[in-house]
Amino acid sequence: MTLFIHNTLSRKKEAFEPLNPDHVGIYVCGPTVYDYAHIGNARPVVVFDVLTRLLRRFYPKVTYVRNITDIDDKINAASRETGEDIRSITDRTAKVYHDDMAALGALPPDVEPRATDHVAQMITMTEQLIETGNAYEAEGHVLFNVPSMPEYGRLSGHSRDELIAGARIDVAPYKKDPADFVLWKPSDADTPGWDSPWGRGRPGWHIECSAMSQEYLGTEFDIHGGGQDLIFPHHENELAQSRCANHSDRMAKYWMHNGYLMAEGEKMSKSLGNFYTVHDLLDEFPGEAIRLALLQTHYRQPMDFTKDGIADARRTLDKWHRIAGDVTAAGEDMPQDLIDALSDDLNTPKAIAELHRLAGKGTDNARRALKAGANFMGLMGETADDWFKWSPATASDVDEAAIDALITERNDARANKDFTRADEIRDQLTAQGIVLEDAAGGTTWKRG
RNA sequence: GGCGCGAUGGCGGAGUGGCUACGCAGCGGCCUGCAAAGCCGUGUACGCCGGUUCGAGUCCGGCUCGCGCCUCCA
CATH class of the missing domain: 3.40.50.620 (HUPs)
Known part of the structure; x- marks a missing residue:
């Protein structure tokens, strides 16, 4: 190589x-x-x-x-x-x-x-x-x-x-x-x-x-x-x-x-108000989402950095975490195609495409390879659980025990076909920035 | 004015002389109390004008547009 x-x-x-x-x-x-x-x-x-x-x-x-x-x-x-x-x-x-x-x-x-x-x-x-x-x-x-x-x-x-x-x-x-x-x-x-x-x-x-x-x-x-x-x-x-x-x-x-970087289609300048500091962005987005957004463009290309781009990157990481779950990756799981892409003048977009490919495969080997490759690129460094519970600095503190209690109450209501009450609870939590997801294994929550 | 970089589908973004990139969004369907996720299917592209070639986003020339640098300022 x-x-x-x-x-x-x-x-x-x-x-x-x-x-x-x-x-x-x-x-x-x-x-x-x-x-x-x-x-x-x-x-x-x-x-x-x-x-x-x-x-x-x-x-x-x-x-x-x-x-x-x-x-x-x-x-x-x-x-x-x-x-x-x-x-x-x-x-x-x-x-x-x-x-x-x-x-x-x-x-x-x-x-x-x-x-x-x-x-x-x-x-x-x-x-x-x-x-x-x-x-x-x-x-x-x-x-x-x-x-x-x-x-x-x-x-x-x-x-x-x-x-x-x-x-x-x-x-x-x-x-x-x-x-x-x-x-x-x-x-x-x-x-x-x-x-x-x-x-x-x-x-x-x-x-x-x-x-x-x-x-x-x-x-x-x-x-x-x-x-x-x-x-x-x-x-x-x-x-x-x-x-x-x-x-x-x-x-x-x-x-x-x-390459140089623009923000929201314009040259970054303090007078235009589009001068994003990393510090401020970290109040709004997880750091890894910002990192992935930066790596989505090849490093020598000019780049237009946008908040929409970070939000996209964040959804991508959401998806990868859902797929990888809590698998642990070992050295032998490293996807060679990803290393090959990076070895070609740091072709990070191609490496990311490889992660997408692994995410779509659905096998345990692919899940481990996804995690190993993402980890290598400095991504998915925390557990899926921690990732989904990240909250912006501006979010109010939420009592996790209270959320769990509401989830229990809602599931009881659902079991009794009281969907009016169930939806009330969903709406109430949504208003607090908490998103509920009903899955086969039970209801989980994350911060929107 | 000089030097340099870039221009790909609605958006992001690889690629490179001939074979679906990929992701997001969209549309249709399945699933679902709702929502999310998931699954299946599906459309759209290579800035402009010439040239080389059997064949060009892909090579060559010109042009247009955008951006960077042109000294004590990272």
Whole structure:
């Protein structure tokens, strides 16, 4: 079995051949922790979660690194606005991020480095870039000199000339070349800063991922992932920094990028009110339904994320849980067709189709395979019973004993053909968001 | 303006030179006190215009529309 992945560097699907089959390394750009993650931020988390699960199936050791960006001018701005301490903002936001991503069924990364813990490494790399002649100091800034790297632009497909021609902002006067970008910048007294050979300051955005990926995965590693919008400038600049500092031909062997996401047919924007945060969606829907909705579209496709889509996904999971019941799946139950689909550049929609196929078969083997495959994709992680009793955060608390009592009363009424009373009870519970289902084995309830 | 991605049935969404994707919704039927679930059957597609081919959603060219990026902003 060969794993194929689309490599942004070649813009082709390639067979994955790890640098070292005994230890695969993957780095994914994580969040800047100044605000709750929106659904667009969740897509790469879920996509690369599936990828790491797959890599772990194929290789004995996988190190998954996903950073937390806690040095950023947006964080600084938020702190100035609200008066909340920076560390408090970043800790609080990171905590919510962890909870939200866990609710989506994403396993935590093996290493989750924070930028603030790696400033020394960033300074070292910046010094190296000055030594190699790829960077220079100017007015307290250190800038990467783009013309010093002939292959700059290979990842994004932009040439330096095009970038300059298309530039929409004024070029800072201290730049040698209009395309040069910041490695280090000075901080004033009110802004977080660290001592450096160039005075008190803070790192530019791109250098953190260069420094931290190297710290945990080495100068060359297997896969670097993130959203498509990171290809330029973030990943292009990371690549330039790391390669030049290390005199290396490459940084990551494979670069993977997930497609962008819209909400309800429109570009997500706060002004349009269609800016879904994961945190808010989790009040309305089970996390696994959101996860399945995200996986229903292939990761490189643009995606229109809708609440209807989550509701659909939820009904699908309802059905699968009804079919699988409480079977337990073992390793040998894993459906090979599902693994094959995922191995073809993470074809999750095809893998999901395979789960549908198993759901329709009706045999015990198929039920176990359904559960095993769903579990592998981070779905159906709880019992059917727990799944059906999930309730939205807005729902009022319901007394389960009272429900059971009403069910008993209704069944007595039904036995006596008192269907008026039976329907009253159904309506009463429906009004509370409780749905009753009469089956051969008795009456069960779930939250609507 | 430059670079890139996308366009499949009512909706979601794979696929790929010739053979039903699949799911949801719809319609007809069975079952059911009601409801749900389940079962059987069933219709609808490949943005537009050319070209290559015995044959094209599938390859080539052009066009239209949508979206992303074009530097200190993840």
